[in-house]
Structures are given as C-alpha cells and as structure tokens.
Amino acid sequence: MSAQxxxxxxxxxxxxxxxxxxxxxxxxxAPGVIARTESDAPHDLAAxxxxxxxxxxxxxxVPEALGGQGAGHREVAVxxxxxxxxxxxxxxxxxxxxxxxxxxxxxxxxxLGRLASGRTIGVLAVGLxxxxxAAVQAVRVEGGLLQGELSGIADAAVADVLLVPADDGGxxxxxxxxxxxxxxxxxxxxxPLATVTLDGAPGRRLGEAEPAVRRGLRAGAGLLxxxxxxxxxxxxxxxxxxxxxxxxxxxxxxxxQAIKHRLAQLWLEVVNLRAVARGAADALASGADVxxxxxxxxxxxxxxxxxxxxxxxxxxxxxxxxxxHPIHLYLKRAKADSIAYGSAGAHRAAxxxxxxxxxx
Amino acid sequence: xxxxxxxxxxxxxxxxxxxPADTATTDFLKARFDAGLAWVHFPEGLGGLGAPRSLQAVVxxxxxAAGAPDNDPRRIGIGLGMAAPTILRYGxxxxxxxFLRPLWVGEEVWCxxxxxxxxxxxxxxxxxxxxxxxxxxWVVNGQKVWTSSAxxxxxxxxxxxxxxxxxxxxxxxxxxxxxxxPGVEVRPLRQITGEAEFNEVFLTDVRIPDxxxxxxxxxxxxxxxxxxxxxxxxxxxxxxxxxxxMIGPVSKTWRERPELRTHDLHQRLLKLWVEAExxxxxxxxxxxxxxxxxxxxxxxxMKLAFARLNQEISGLEVELLGAEGLLYDDWTMRRPELxxxxxxxxxxxxxxxxxxxxxxxxxxxxxxxVAERVxxxxxxxxxxxxxxxxxxxx
Numbered sequence: 001m002s003a004q005x006x007x008x009x010x011x012x013x014x015x016x017x018x019x020x021x022x023x024x025x026x027x028x029x030a031p032g033v034i035a036r037t038e039s040d041a042p043h044d045l046a047a048x049x050x051x052x053x054x055x056x057x058x059x060x061x062v063p064e065a066l067g068g069q070g071a072g073h074r075e076v077a078v079x080x081x082x083x084x085x086x087x088x089x090x091x092x093x094x095x096x097x098x099x100x101x102x103x104x105x106x107x108x109x110x111x112l113g114r115l116a117s118g119r120t121i122g123v124l125a126v127g128l129x130x131x132x133x134a135a136v137q138a139v140r141v142e143g144g145l146l147q148g149e150l151s152g153i154a155d156a157a158v159a160d161v162l163l164v165p166a167d168d169g170g171x172x173x174x175x176x177x178x179x180x181x182x183x184x185x186x187x188x189x190x191x192p193l194a195t196v197t198l199d200g201a202p203g204r205r206l207g208e209a210e211p212a213v214r215r216g217l218r219a220g221a222g223l224l225x226x227x228x229x230x231x232x233x234x235x236x237x238x239x240x241x242x243x244x245x246x247x248x249x250x251x252x253x254x255x256x257q258a259i260k261h262r263l264a265q266l267w268l269e270v271v272n273l274r275a276v277a278r279g280a281a282d283a284l285a286s287g288a289d290v291x292x293x294x295x296x297x298x299x300x301x302x303x304x305x306x307x308x309x310x311x312x313x314x315x316x317x318x319x320x321x322x323x324x325h326p327i328h329l330y331l332k333r334a335k336a337d338s339i340a341y342g343s344a345g346a347h348r349a350a351x352x353x354x355x356x357x358x359x360x
Numbered sequence: 361x362x363x364x365x366x367x368x369x370x371x372x373x374x375x376x377x378x379x380p381a382d383t384a385t386t387d388f389l390k391a392r393f394d395a396g397l398a399w400v401h402f403p404e405g406l407g408g409l410g411a412p413r414s415l416q417a418v419v420x421x422x423x424x425a426a427g428a429p430d431n432d433p434r435r436i437g438i439g440l441g442m443a444a445p446t447i448l449r450y451g452x453x454x455x456x457x458x459f460l461r462p463l464w465v466g467e468e469v470w471c472x473x474x475x476x477x478x479x480x481x482x483x484x485x486x487x488x489x490x491x492x493x494x495x496x497x498w499v500v501n502g503q504k505v506w507t508s509s510a511x512x513x514x515x516x517x518x519x520x521x522x523x524x525x526x527x528x529x530x531x532x533x534x535x536x537x538x539x540x541x542p543g544v545e546v547r548p549l550r551q552i553t554g555e556a557e558f559n560e561v562f563l564t565d566v567r568i569p570d571x572x573x574x575x576x577x578x579x580x581x582x583x584x585x586x587x588x589x590x591x592x593x594x595x596x597x598x599x600x601x602x603x604x605x606m607i608g609p610v611s612k613t614w615r616e617r618p619e620l621r622t623h624d625l626h627q628r629l630l631k632l633w634v635e636a637e638x639x640x641x642x643x644x645x646x647x648x649x650x651x652x653x654x655x656x657x658x659x660x661x662m663k664l665a666f667a668r669l670n671q672e673i674s675g676l677e678v679e680l681l682g683a684e685g686l687l688y689d690d691w692t693m694r695r696p697e698l699x700x701x702x703x704x705x706x707x708x709x710x711x712x713x714x715x716x717x718x719x720x721x722x723x724x725x726x727x728x729x730v731a732e733r734v735x736x737x738x739x740x741x742x743x744x745x746x747x748x749x750x751x752x753x754x
Contacts, residue, residue, distance in 0.1 A: 005641075005644075007641065007644060007648055008652060240735050244737065244738070252737075252738050254737040255737060257728070257740065260731035260732070261727045263737065264730035264734075264735065265727065267730055267735060268661040268664055268730070272638040272641075274645070275641035275642040275644070296634055300635070300638045348631065351633065352626070357611060357614055357615070358618075359626050360618070360621035360622055
C-alpha cells in the first residue's frame with residue numbers, strides 16, 4: 001500500500017479560503033448573481049478580475065517562472081470549494097484549471113503567462129460533458145485555416161482564446177475575435193454554454209491535442225469534486241440554518257426527527273465527499289494514484305451535490321421553488337456538474353478498468 | 361522527557377532482559393507492563409510512562425520487529441478499550457493496582473454488563489437493582505443482555521440502579537463485578553448466524569463489596585460516559601488499506617469468478633466499491649485529524665457509514681454467488697471467543713452485518729446524535745428528565 005494522501009487543510013489553505021470567501025461576499029451575493037443571470041452578461045468579470053488580478057489565483061497552477069504562483073491543486077481545490085459555495089459565475093475551472101492544464105501539457109509559455117495573469121481567459125473548446133479520455137469533436141483544417149462548429153463549450157462567451165482540437169490531431173489556439181461565439185440557453189445559469197463557429201479562422205498549432213485534452217479534463221474532473229463539495233456544503237448549512245428558525249406546529253421544523261435524520265444523512269454524505277475531494281486534489285498535486293483518485297471522486301461527488309441541492313429545495317418547501325431564492329442556482333449547477341467532465345457512470349466505468357472489476 | 365528515542369532505548373532494554381524467544385508470553389507481557397511500555401500514555405507504575413499516546417506506535421513497531429508477542433487485543437477488547445480507561449479515570453489507587461496489569465496482560469478478560477431487555481437505546485432506564493447492605497456492601501439483582509465474552513470473562517463493568525426515587529440518570533452507580541460470584545449465571549444467546557457471540561447474564565443476589573464501586577454512589581451515568589466515549593473512539597480510529605473491509609471478499613470473488621458476473625451486479629458492485637473507498641478515505645481523514653489534534657466530528661458518522669455499507673455489500677455478495685448463495689456454511693451453535701465480521705462465508709457476513717446498525721448504538725440513535733451535536737438541531741422532546749425512575753412508563 002502506498003502512502004496515504006494528506007486529506008486535511010493546511011493553515012495556509014484555510015487562510016486562502018477565508019480570503020476568497022471575503023472577496024465573494026463582496027462580489028457575489030445571491031440577489032446579484034440572480035439578477036446577473038437575467039442580463040446580457042451572466043459572467044461576473046469584476047469578480048474574476050478581483051480573483052485573478054487582485055489575488056493572483058488564476059495562476060496557482062502555473063510555475064512562478066512563467067508568471068504564475070507555483071502553488072498546486074490543493075490550493076486550487078480550496079478556491080473551487082468557495083466558488084461552488086457562492087455559485088460564482090466566473091470562468092475559473094475552465095480557464096485557470098482545464099485550459100491551463102492543457103497548456104501545461106504542451107508547455108506553451110506565452111499563453112500560460114497570459115492565462116496566469118487572468119487578463120486573458122482561455123477555454124478548451126471541448127463539450128463540457130466530455131469525460132477524460134473520451135473522444136472529442138474536432139474542427140477541420142482546410143488550407144491552414146480552421147473550419148467547423150463546436151457546441152456545449154462552457155464559458156466560451158467570455159473567452160479571449162479558444163483551444164480548439166482539429167482533425168489533424170493538433171490543438172490550436174484561436175483568438176476568440178476570429179470565431180463566432182453564440183450563447184446557448186443553458187440549464188446552469190451560472191456556467192453558461194456557447195457554440196463556437198469557426199469559418200476559416202486562423203489558429204496557432206500548439207501541439208498534440210490528445211494528451212493535452214486528457215490532462216485538462218482529468219484535472220477538471222478531479223477538482224470539480226471540490227466545487228461540488230462547496231455546493232453541497234452550502235446547501236446543507238443553509239438548510240440547517242433555515243430549519244432552526246422556521247417554525248410550524250409551534251416548533252422549529254428542524255426539531256422533527258424525520259427531518260433531523262435526513263439532514264444527518266446528508267451531513268454524512270458531505271463528510272464523505274470532503275474526503276474524496278481532498279483525496280483527488282492531493283493526488284493531482286502529488287502525482288500519485290491520480291487516475292483512481294479522480295475517478296472515485298467523480299463517481300461519488302455528483303450524487304451528493306445533487307442530493308444536497310434537492311434536499312435543500314424540498315426542505316425549504318415553497319420558498320425553495322421560487323426564482324427569488326438562490327437554491328435553484330445550486331440545483332442547476334449541481335445537476336449540470338453531474339454531467340460535466342463525465343457522468344458518475346462514466347467514472348465508475350473507469351474505476352472498473354483501473355481496479356480490475358471488469359464488466360461481464 | 362519521554363520522547364521516541366527514550367522509548368526505543370527502553371524497548372531495547374526490555375528485549376535484552378527478556379528475549380522473546382526464551383520467555384513465556386505472559387512473563388514477557390508482565391515485564392513489558394512493568395517497564396511502562398504497555399500503554400505509554402498511562403501513568404508510571406500502571407503500565408505507562410505518561411508519554412504522548414501517539415508514541416505507542418514507536419514501541420509497537422520495535423517490538424513487532426523483534427518478534428515479541430502481543431496481548432492479542434482482539435481477545436481483550438472490552439477490557440482494553442472500555443474498562444481500562446474508566447478504571448484509570450475513576451478508580452481508587454488500590455483498584456488501579458489490582459486490575460490494570462492482569463487486564464492488559466490478558467490474564468483476566470472483561471465484559472460489559474450495561475444493556476438490559478428493557479434498556480436498549482434508553483440505557484439510562486436500566487432496572488438492575490443494587491441495594492446497600494448493613495455492612496456497606498451491595499446486593500445486585502437483575503438481568504443483562506447482549507454481553508459479548510461473558511462466558512470467558514473474569515470481571516465485568518456493571519451499571520445498576522441504586523436509587524429508584526430520583527430521575528433515571530441520577531440513580532445509577534458503577535461497579536466492578538466478579539463473574540465467578542455464585543449469583544452470576546451466564547446463558548448463551550443464540551443469534552441469527554447460528555452461533556452465540558453474546559450472552560444473557562442473570563444476576564441473583566450477587567454480593568459486591570463497596571471497594572469494587574467505581575466512582576461515587578449515584579454518579580454511574582457520568583462514569584459510564586467515559587466507557588462509552590472510548591468505545592466510539594475505538595470504532596472511529598481504524599486504518600484500512602483500499603479494499604480492506606467488507607468490499608474485499610466480494611471484489612476477489614468478482615475477479616476470480618467471471619461466470620457469475622451480470623451487468624446489474626456490475627453496476628451495483630461499482631457503486632458500492634466507490635462508496636466503500638469514500639468511507640475508507642473518510643476514516644483516514646478522521647485519523648489524520650486525531651493525529652493533528654484537530655477535533656473532528658467525522659467519527660460520529662463512521663459507524664453509520666460502515667453499518668450500511670457492510671449490509672449492502674454482503675447482501676450483494678450473496679446474490680453474486682447465485683446458486684451457492686442459497687447455501688450456508690454451518691448453522692452449528694458455537695460460542696466463539698473472537699468476532700470477525702468478514703470471517704466465514706458470504707451468508708454469515710450478510711447475517712452478521714445486520715448487527716452493525718444495532719450494536720454500540722443503533723443507526724437511528726446515531727442519526728439523532730449527529731443531528732443534535734454536530735448540526736445543532738433541536739433535541740427530541742423529553743418527558744423523562746424530571747420524573748423519578750420508579751414512575752417511568754415501562
């Protein structure tokens with residue numbers, strides 16, 4: 001048996017969490033996020049600027065020599081927990097994790113430096129539903145220019161650079177200005193999808209797409225579990241708080257045993273999710289046992305995050321069904337996350353291969 | 361100061377003076393106890409050195425490397441995990457000197473006389489009576505149940521009612537009961553697996569001298585909390601390798617018997633495998649929190665998680681075996697000294713694991729504890745707090 005992963009939070013990680021939470025309290029309050037989803041600009045670029053420019057968080061995974069912070073996945077995971085807790089509409093997972101990891105695989109120093117600063121938002125132009133290792137849609141290379149349409153690209157609406165897989169096996173950097181980006185009406189209001197159309201767009205070939213895409217999606221899947229943890233923890237905490245106050249039958253609703261047991265079960269699920277999410281983050285940081293840790297985290301996380309949001313809705317009852325209350329943002333994000341970077345079923349299939357529990 | 365280097369030095373001295381190859385097991389264990397290397401966090405003179413508990417691992421590793429015998433902790437788990445910490449905290453000097461050494465060495469096995477037919481989850485409602493005699497000693501009458509190891513135990517930790525006129529928590533006193541007393545009758549209680557791990561214990565005019573009372577008269581409920589809290593620590597702190605628990609045997613069968621595989625079972629197995637790995641990591645995280653000295657609530661949930669998983673996994677395993685799942689290894693009535701949840705065959709595992717959500721606190725009670733102590737939700741409405749025990753409904 002190899003050494004056990006470090007599943008705790010360090011003091012530095014807790015300090016980082018507190019700083020991010022403070023910042024999001026100022027930028028991403030629930031009424032503001034809801035109002036923004038109904039505007040033409042669902043992303044909160046002011047919050048993004050504060051996170052990246054102000055705190056340097058877009059460059060956590062990028063070495064210092066390239067303009068980043070030279071931190072690691074454990075710190076990124078803590079940031080994602082807080083972004084999930086606030087359902088913050090910022091392109092952090094897509095740009096600072098998935099696109100950055102793909103560029104790290106290719107060693108593109110120029111783009112890495114730009115993404116690390118946060119002044120350039122990069123998005124991997126692969127459908128959000130794609131599991132690590134799954135086949136991806138590619139555009140055509142015709143006369144040195146790129147031609148084709150890709151859909152379901154998360155955060156493409158705010159991207160400055162698109163990383164596009166092409167049918168020659170390469171991954172191309174395409175200036176977003178050279179592409180047509182059309183927002184899609186998305187289930188998740190705070191991480192909207194878009195269609196990317198390339199009609200003779202110029203691109204710079206960065207290198208082989210397959211290993212870069214795989215690495216980007218694997219990190220995305222593993223760290224998504226921390227975002228899901230943040231979502232679930234918010235849903236549990238907020239529901240417990242509400243049910244201590246809400247009274248019916250002359251008692252706090254949270255005092256009824258049928259409710260207490262449901263919340264205790266949910267707490268147990270969240271506790272387990274924290275362990276697998278920390279396990280995946282630590283594995284990505286150390287490079288040990290990464291594939292299993294990521295697959296386990298994603299096979300486990302989705303059901304918990306969705307369950308937490310669904311319980312929050314049911315236990316808030318009528319108010320939980322309203323547009324005004326933020327629960328729906330969490331439910332929509334949790335449900336979309338259950339598909340993002342591969343469903344739990346896809347990750348269970350990966351587990352089956354990795355630990356030799358093969359199908360009939 | 362007793363640090364790791366000092367403990368290594370003392371361990372080397374012990375091994376030099378009592379070479380394990382030439383020393384009888386009990387003699388070696390007594391020497392180890394007297395050297396303060398039994399449980400290093402205990403005080404000097406009582407098997408320890410007042411050292412940090414985490415340093416025990418240093419001693420254990422040195423002794424294991426030297427091939428030294430251990431005290432077979434599984435056989436004396438109730439003594440080590442429950443009786444000893446309670447005696448250490450509440451015992452008189454005479455009690456500590458009398459009981460701790462033979463307990464740790466394994467010469468005297470302990471059992472726990474707590475639960476009763478009428479006092480399960482509501483343990484504080486217990487009705488076994490202890491009445492004081494003129495000479496100051498006690499006479500005990502009542503019935504205890506679910507008592508593991510009673511048939512091999514020399515001593516028992518016992519809680520009994522000494523004052524029925526006050527509310528139930530206030531009228532309990534804690535005793536150390538001699539299981540060889542003629543008034544103690546142990547009857548095996550056969551369970552659904554066919555064997556009798558535990559017993560009913562009938563106490564008829566059992567005489568206990570006042571020198572075997574642990575703690576003050578009427579303070580037994582508080583003393584018992586030390587026992588029960590140590591039980592929970594013991595359940596929470598275990599360290600498992602991947603596939604280390606109930607998921608291990610079914611995974612092995614899956615790999616070795618491809619002819620048994622179906623798509624339905626595959627999906628269910630993978631889901632449980634992932635959940636078992638999540639629970640294992642949660643246990644590991646709890647362990648890391650304890651080592652780091654951080655208070656962690658995860659322990660309250662570990663037993664809940666393992667109970668459900670053990671039941672679902674063993675249930676799946678019986679189905680996976682198909683025609684063989686219709687068979688059972690052996691219904692013979694036995695009184696085992698040790699309990700191994702993953703021992704024997706799938707059918708046994710399935711039946712034995714049903715107890716996991718009952719023993720040491722039912723899952724329903726544990727959910728209440730999580731809801732109230734961890735989440736801070738209101739406690740259950742109580743109608744029994746200010747009522748004399750004798751007036752409670754039963």
